[in-house]
Amino acid sequence: MKSGSNLEKVLEAGHFSVTAECGPPRGADPEHVRKKAAFVKDNVDACNVTDNQTSVVRMSSLAGCLLVKESGVEPLIQMVVRDRNRIALQSDLLGASAMGVRNLLCLSGDHQKFGDDPQAKNVFDIDSMQLINLARRMRDEGVFPSGDKLEGAPKFYIGCAVNPFADPYEIRVPRLKLKIEAGADFVQTQCIYNMDTFKRYMEDTKKEGLHEKVKILAGVTPLKSAGMAKFMNKFVAGIDIPEEVIKRVADEPKEKQAAKGIEICIEQIGELKEMEGIAGVHVMAIEWEEKLNEIIGGAGLLPRPVVE
Amino acid sequence: MITGTPKPIEEILEMVEPYDNIIVAGCHGCVTVCRVGGHKEVEVLSSTLRLARESGGSKIEINELSLERQCDPEYVETLRPLIDDYQAVLSIACGAGIQFLAEKFSKTPILPGINTGFLGVTERQGEWSERCQGCGDCVLHLTGGICPVTRCAKQLFHGPCGGSTAGKCEIDQNVQCGWQLIIDRLKALDQMDNYLKLKPYKGWDSSRDGGPRRIIREDMI
Structure with a gap:
């Protein structure tokens, strides 16, 4: 075992894995996280805690992870390279590991332009590829990038994100290959709505044998309404929701659109479960954690396996 | 080249407000090429300042001049014989030029007339874009x-x-x-x-x- 995390154990045992995410609050109230964690508990193998997503300031990912962990859910810390230089990143990796966080997702982070501090200075000292490599070297070689020996190596199951729907398409599989080379153990994809594009991506991934080198968790986000679908399609970079998916939700009366969104999500997980090379799903029920049980249960993925 | 944009005239007027006898100094280097700090811009800016001050009832004397390069001591020194005759210098060179004048003439306030931008290229007339962060x-x-x-x-x-x-x-x-x-x-x-x-x-x-x-x-x- 590289990290000994529950997520690693479940995936390595060959189970179809489930992760979800909790966005920490825009404030210091721990109850907010505990409430979300209660919805997540027993439905997932690990729960991502986002790191100031869309550059909107929130409680730190590390603090959120600890609250999630206290609630009996295995945390997965998201770490973006936008706000911290390599000194702070290394320090947070050590701190997170010391506090028992065993899963890590390395990200670039949305540009600060999208947040509430668009005039902030960004950092981007190293990129997400290099953060993956940094965490891997610290874990496997027990050294800092400077070559100095660590007093206790941080143990992480190291993840990366991929967006099969961003451009240029042709670089998406080579870039995943590079992330695996850098040290990624697992992948969580951007929300998938366009199954045709995703299937093509998986075919290309399999041609390179990458699905055998890394555990691929397919990302899904249930649509709450046709309005949400249209908004995401138009304003969120790298999101691709085909018209027919939007139509299926839009054809329902307003009060039934959410149920339709969940139905589509469950259907999609069913399809992903059957796809070769998919090791699990990452369910991003954004500010809708209370529906996780319904979605994951509905997809036949409960109870979650216990691997010793 | 080093690019820049003119500071708003209101900001410049506020800067020169305490003075009635200044130099407006351009530069024949990058800022001439990107049309923000050359001699032509010295003339236009000086006229605008004179007019604004006149209409406000407080005239200002301006010596309009341009140096070959404000970032080169050889050319900066050409200001030395006349610098003491003026209360301040409004430089429309890049930040390097402005600072170099300030360094060489320690008793004279050197004021920035432009906001220095980036190392860039001319895309077409009137459009520049960044290429290098040095x-x-x-x-x-x-x-x-x-x-x-x-x-x-x-x-x-x-x-x-x-x-x-x-x-x-x-x-x-x-x-x-x-x-x-x-x-x-x-x-x-x-x-x-x-x-x-x-x-x-x-x-x-x-x-x-x-x-x-x-x-x-x-x-x-």
Whole structure:
């Protein structure tokens, strides 16, 4: 075992894995996280805690992870390279590991332009590829990038994100290959709505044998309404929701659109479960954690396996 | 070249408010080429200031002049014989020129008339865009001649990020994705192998992060 995390154990045992995410609050109230964690508990193998997503300031990912962990859910810390230089990143990796966080997702982070501090200075000292490599070297070689020996190596199951729907398409599989080379153990994809594009991506991934080198968790986000679908399609970079998916939700009366969104999500997980090379799903029920049980249960993925 | 934009006239008027006898100093270097700090701009700015001050009832005397380069001691020294006759200098050179005047003439206030921009190129008349951040460790041979530090909003060395859509950057539909440009160019050069290499952490110590920089060429001293 590289990290000994529950997520690693479940995936390595060959189970179809489930992760979800909790966005920490825009404030210091721990109850907010505990409430979300209660919805997540027993439905997932690990729960991502986002790191100031869309550059909107929130409680730190590390603090959120600890609250999630206290609630009996295995945390997965998201770490973006936008706000911290390599000194702070290394320090947070050590701190997170010391506090028992065993899963890590390395990200670039949305540009600060999208947040509430668009005039902030960004950092981007190293990129997400290099953060993956940094965490891997610290874990496997027990050294800092400077070559100095660590007093206790941080143990992480190291993840990366991929967006099969961003451009240029042709670089998406080579870039995943590079992330695996850098040290990624697992992948969580951007929300998938366009199954045709995703299937093509998986075919290309399999041609390179990458699905055998890394555990691929397919990302899904249930649509709450046709309005949400249209908004995401138009304003969120790298999101691709085909018209027919939007139509299926839009054809329902307003009060039934959410149920339709969940139905589509469950259907999609069913399809992903059957796809070769998919090791699990990452369910991003954004500010809708209370529906996780319904979605994951509905997809036949409960109870979650216990691997010793 | 070093580019810049004129400061708002209100800001300049506020800066020169305490003075009634100043030099407006242009520069024949970069700022002339990008039409923000050359002699023509000295003339236009001086006329505007005179008119504004006259209409406000407090006239201002202005000596309009331009130096060959404000970043070169040889030319800066040409100001020395007349500097004491004026209360201040409004320089419309880049930040380097403005500071160099301030360094050489310690008793005279040197005021900035422009906001210095970036190291860039002329796209077409009236449009300039950034190309270089002077990071001190050029990697253009690996990236198809397109700089990831300057052209990628996140300065990624292994881009593009998930926010690249149809060749545009997530920050603005009018901004090209630097990594799309790099990939297009690497493909055209048959150098995609460069993309597939894990790049080492960049040493930002050669950039401004390492503190104010200095170049000493022993062979020239």
